[in-house]
Amino acid sequence: MEKVLMKGNEAIGEAAIQAGCRYFFGYPITPQNELPAYMARRLPQEGGVFVQAESEISAINMVYGAAGSGARVMTSSSSPGISLKQEGISYIAGAELPCVIVNIMRGGPGLGGIQPGQADYFQATKGGGHGDYHPIVLAPSTIQELADLVMEGFDLADDYRNPVMVLGDGMLGQMMEPVSFGGYQSRTPSPKDWAATGKTADREPNIINSLFIDPQELEDRVLHIYEKYEAIKEKEIQYETYHCEDAQIIIAAYGTMARVVKNVIGRAAAEGIKVGLIRPITLWPFPYDVFTDWAARDHVKAFLSVEMSMGQMVEDVRLGVNGQKPVYFYGRTGGMVPEPEAILAEIKKIAGGE
Amino acid sequence: MAIVFARPRSLTDAPFHYCPGCTHGIVHRLVAEVIDELGIQEKTIGIAPVGCAVFAYNYFDCDMHEAAHGRAPAVATGIKRVLPDRAVFTYQGDGDLASIGTAEIVHAATRGEQITTIFINNAIYGMTGGQMAPTTLPGQVTTTSPYGRDTAVAGHPVRVCEMLATLTGAAHIERVSVHDVPHIVKAKKAIKKAFTCQLEGKGFSLVEVLSTCPSNWGMTPLEALDWVRDTMIPYYPLGVMKEVG
Numbered sequence: 260m261e262k263v264l265m266k267g268n269e270a271i272g273e274a275a276i277q278a279g280c281r282y283f284f285g286y287p288i289t290p291q292n293e294l295p296a297y298m299a300r301r302l303p304q305e306g307g308v309f310v311q312a313e314s315e316i317s318a319i320n321m322v323y324g325a326a327g328s329g330a331r332v333m334t335s336s337s338s339p340g341i342s343l344k345q346e347g348i349s350y351i352a353g354a355e356l357p358c359v360i361v362n363i364m365r366g367g368p369g370l371g372g373i374q375p376g377q378a379d380y381f382q383a384t385k386g387g388g389h390g391d392y393h394p395i396v397l398a399p400s401t402i403q404e405l406a407d408l409v410m411e412g413f414d415l416a417d418d419y420r421n422p423v424m425v426l427g428d429g430m431l432g433q434m435m436e437p438v439s440f441g442g443y444q445s446r447t448p449s450p451k452d453w454a455a456t457g458k459t460a461d462r463e464p465n466i467i468n469s470l471f472i473d474p475q476e477l478e479d480r481v482l483h484i485y486e487k488y489e490a491i492k493e494k495e496i497q498y499e500t501y502h503c504e505d506a507q508i509i510i511a512a513y514g515t516m517a518r519v520v521k522n523v524i525g526r527a528a529a530e531g532i533k534v535g536l537i538r539p540i541t542l543w544p545f546p547y548d549v550f551t552d553w554a555a556r557d558h559v560k561a562f563l564s565v566e567m568s569m570g571q572m573v574e575d576v577r578l579g580v581n582g583q584k585p586v587y588f589y590g591r592t593g594g595m596v597p598e599p600e601a602i603l604a605e606i607k608k609i610a611g612g613e
Numbered sequence: 614m615a616i617v618f619a620r621p622r623s624l625t626d627a628p629f630h631y632c633p634g635c636t637h638g639i640v641h642r643l644v645a646e647v648i649d650e651l652g653i654q655e656k657t658i659g660i661a662p663v664g665c666a667v668f669a670y671n672y673f674d675c676d677m678h679e680a681a682h683g684r685a686p687a688v689a690t691g692i693k694r695v696l697p698d699r700a701v702f703t704y705q706g707d708g709d710l711a712s713i714g715t716a717e718i719v720h721a722a723t724r725g726e727q728i729t730t731i732f733i734n735n736a737i738y739g740m741t742g743g744q745m746a747p748t749t750l751p752g753q754v755t756t757t758s759p760y761g762r763d764t765a766v767a768g769h770p771v772r773v774c775e776m777l778a779t780l781t782g783a784a785h786i787e788r789v790s791v792h793d794v795p796h797i798v799k800a801k802k803a804i805k806k807a808f809t810c811q812l813e814g815k816g817f818s819l820v821e822v823l824s825t826c827p828s829n830w831g832m833t834p835l836e837a838l839d840w841v842r843d844t845m846i847p848y849y850p851l852g853v854m855k856e857v858g
Contacts, residue, residue, distance in 0.1 A: 467679065470667065
């Protein structure tokens with residue numbers, strides 16, 4: 260398969276088009292601007308539509324309308340813009356609409372900065388907007404994986420009629436790597452007979468809605484959504500383990516951070532410390548059981564969560580480890596990336612029993 | 614026996630939940646009659662607002678979306694871009710459209726989205742119990758302007774049609790009233806013109822309908838109709854604000 264050198268943000272756009280996405284609604288924000296620009300250039304060539312919305316709020320509501328019309332549709336933004344989209348994401352989850360939302364994270368809170376960050380983990384995985392729901396959250400660590408997960412994201416969104424969030428960071432969005440399209444084969448979505456496309460004489464109106472005034476009806480809707488979540492937890496969890504087999508210390512890291520950690524693992528081995536990595540690829544659902552299983556092994560003495568945040572995923576790592584072994588945290592935030600030396604120093608501290 | 618009057622096909626038989634004397638029911642009927650007369654029930658997709666008409670999806674017998682507060686024009690944009698041959702309309706109140714949703718309506722209009730907006734202006738927030746709206750008149754008493762709207766504090770009412778008529782993408786902008794039968798007849802003509810404008814691909818169309826809210830105005834239904842005529846129309850003049858031939 261032919262490989263091309265592409266920026267992460269552009270690879271997302273091409274992957275979406277390859278997955279059959281023909282509608283994109285966006286709003287400018289750094290560091291994801293190459294993605295809307297790519298879609299603005301490519302979608303008209305494919306008979307699709309790009310609209311630059313007046314705000315992130317409008318963009319996500321355009322996604323709501325397009326998804327309710329049965330289309331494969333995507334929007335993208337970065338942290339502050341994703342906060343603005345949360346209202347719409349909650350409605351999309353409540354109305355059970357499929358779509359893909361890309362968050363190329365930067366430092367926060369507030370306007371924050373434009374350098375890469377991972378401080379939107381809570382927002383992405385715990386719901387973000389109001390109410391009982393989760394987006395499916397996919398966290399790639401290479402441009403190839405980014406492209407593959409964007410394509411898979413459209414399938415997952417359609418399979419479960421649930422929003423999918425691809426959670427990258429400014430590093431992943433901006434860097435270039437060789438990528439090929441077609442490694443992941445997109446499925447043709449099953450007919451969307453629930454979509455509001457115009458009521459034909461043979462059926463009742465299709466209504467795209469998240470309003471249920473009768474509390475029992477609303478609870479029933481939420482219970483139905485949570486039944487789907489059980490199926491997602493059973494079938495869709497993805498993760499990578501790296502050098503865990505004889506590890507004394509297992510690091511938890513995702514996305515860009517996991518790349519740095521892989522480099523550190525080699526350096527730790529050279530100094531006689533066996534370190535492994537569990538890299539969650541689905542952040543929701545989180546691979547809790549994987550952590551539980553590794554924590555039960557005698558050779559594993561401790562866990563260390565390394566993040567570009569003040570410690571968010573570490574809470575899920577603790578839930579997985581469930582008190583079996585100590586869980587440590589190391590992170591930098593605001594656009595600062597943990598340096599290999601600093602991570603190695605943390606590893607040595609833990610190995611030394613400090 | 615010949616049937617001389619019946620429920621429009623594009624309305625369901627669900628009873629309206631609206632208060633006695635509220636004109637939402639009249640406007641729903643006018644929209645449904647227009648959909649019937651244009652023969653577009655199967656290709657019409659409506660967007661309900663947040664506000665008193667939030668349950669519009671129970672009343673219009675066509676495919677519907679329920680939008681978040683103020684976001685109907687953005688939702689309509691998403692629908693119309695995917696399904697350009699359908700007739701897409703939003704039905705929005707004054708809090709929804711002229712307050713929280715100003716960005717959405719202005720930009721849908723200026724993009725020339727091929728959608729139709731039915732804008733109900735009753736100068737108050739109805740569903741939440743009578744708060745000041747962007748369209749509340751100077752001196753008008755509401756729960757959040759209990760001494761009357763003081764323009765020095767709360768600013769001035771928004772004339773939506775006049776504002777949108779300045780935009781190139783807007784093709785048909787008209788304000789009507791439903792306070793008596795002759796005006797109801799005119800209102801229907803305006804709604805039909807707006808839908809026709811969309812079907813002909815001329816651009817964005819909006820009909821503002823001056824309406825009543827007797828419950829929150831503290832009036833009888835008849836007093837409310839008179840108040841529209843005597844108090845609202847002088848501030849919100851009726852007529853076609855923009856029409857692209």
